[in-house]
Amino acid sequence: MIEFLKNEGIKDALIQDLLRFRDHFKLDAELTYRIPKPKYLYYGNDVWEQALTALLCGEHLLMVGPKATGKNVLSQNLACAFGRPSWDIPLYINIDAQTLIGSDTFVQGEVRFRRGPVTECAMHGGFGILDEINMAKNEALAVLHATLDFRRIIDIPGYDKITLNGATRFIATMNYGYAGTRELNEALASRFMVIEMPGMSQESLQKLLRREFPTMRPEYIQQFCGLFQDLQRKSENAEISTKAVDLRGLLGSIHLMERGLEANTALQLGLSNKAFDPFERTLIQDVIRLRIPPNMERERLFKES
Known part of the structure; x- marks a missing residue:
């Protein structure tokens, strides 16, 4: 992926910062299987540089645009480029906070907390890909407010407060005009850097x-x-x-x-x-x-x- 970025003409300073990020944030060997191996590569120098700069600055990304603009392809490519495990989190109308954060479950007769994908991503420094974020209910996504802003925490009632690993980033995708979509909550939208995805040239x-x-x-x-x-x-x-x-x-x-x-x-x-x-x-x-x-x-x- 690094060679691909060089061939695409991405600024050398960004590539060097990306390599330093990868060296600084080590990854547990048992999570390497979660690093995406993209089938397709995203072509678009400007969008690559915008996305890399935002993520290196610790920001989260919201990719907005019609279908066939490569939102999910770029999301996978970014996780691969940063060398981070990814969690694909499809959002739909019936999603709830427990699905995202986790819930109680029985293990050998004991009640234990089963971590959801957002919690797993936060703890392991992963890239969480929030697919079709404007299909989920606002009240379900409200649990992400403290996760996505400067606090970078997940407070789990009855359990503990989790501070996000320094490498954790969330990348959301959003299509206009699909059935079941809604206006994105303003408070949630303010927690992202927004990239308007251009049509494929x-x-x-x-x-x-x-x-x-x-x-x-x-x-x-x-x-x-x-x-x-x-x-x-x-x-x-x-x-x-x-x-x-x-x-x-x-x-x-x-x-x-x-x-x-x-x-x-x-x-x-x-x-x-x-x-x-x-x-x-x-x-x-x-x-x-x-x-x-x-x-x-x-x-x-x-x-x-």
């Missing part, structure tokens, strides 16, 4: 596709990048919904093509079939056909490895 998407599919012919890498951006523009202009603007779906479709499935069929499975309205699905298929001709087989897309 053509250059970044090309780097991603080249890395993921090294045998794909360059002309088709450009076509798939163009297809994704065409769908983004259609969505921004309210011609289609965001359902087909799905980077995971595009990558999954190309993996199907690599296995031998015809290209338009694979894109139907990964993109157009995610729109359940027949008219919208037809529009998406028209966009696909403009970029990818019918009966496109594997041999035309990929070089022999």
Whole structure:
């Protein structure tokens, strides 16, 4: 990951500070399995430098933006770059404080405290990834106020007060406009540095596709990048919904093509079939056909490895 950051042109001073952080905060050997090994890398020099600077200063991050901007990918990349164990904490409407902090449980006939992911993360100097933070109830997240501000504590009623390990950071992600989302509590939002995640540029998407599919012919890498951006523009202009603007779906479709499935069929499975309205699905298929001709087989897309 350090080599990747150097290749991306991240400032040398930031990389040196990152290495000093890793040297200063040692990690128990039994927690190394929690350090992410990212499948995908996040491309974007400016966002990397903003995130690294904030985390090195001891701040917590809130990544805001529409889907397919790489929020979860960057979260994993950051935990890997800092060499810290991560706890993925998906937030949903029924989450409660006990789920986050912990609760009583019976062990061999005794009542004991079972630590939740936020408590584990705090004690071990981990990176807690709070996914879709604006889906959880405000009263559940209120327990994080003292954890995320200058106090850096978790006060567990009936047990003890835990002070956060110096390496602990929380990274929250947030999408606009999803069903079940709500306005983020102002007091909670003030505890984060907020990064507005930009849409993926053509250059970044090309780097991603080249890395993921090294045998794909360059002309088709450009076509798939163009297809994704065409769908983004259609969505921004309210011609289609965001359902087909799905980077995971595009990558999954190309993996199907690599296995031998015809290209338009694979894109139907990964993109157009995610729109359940027949008219919208037809529009998406028209966009696909403009970029990818019918009966496109594997041999035309990929070089022999």
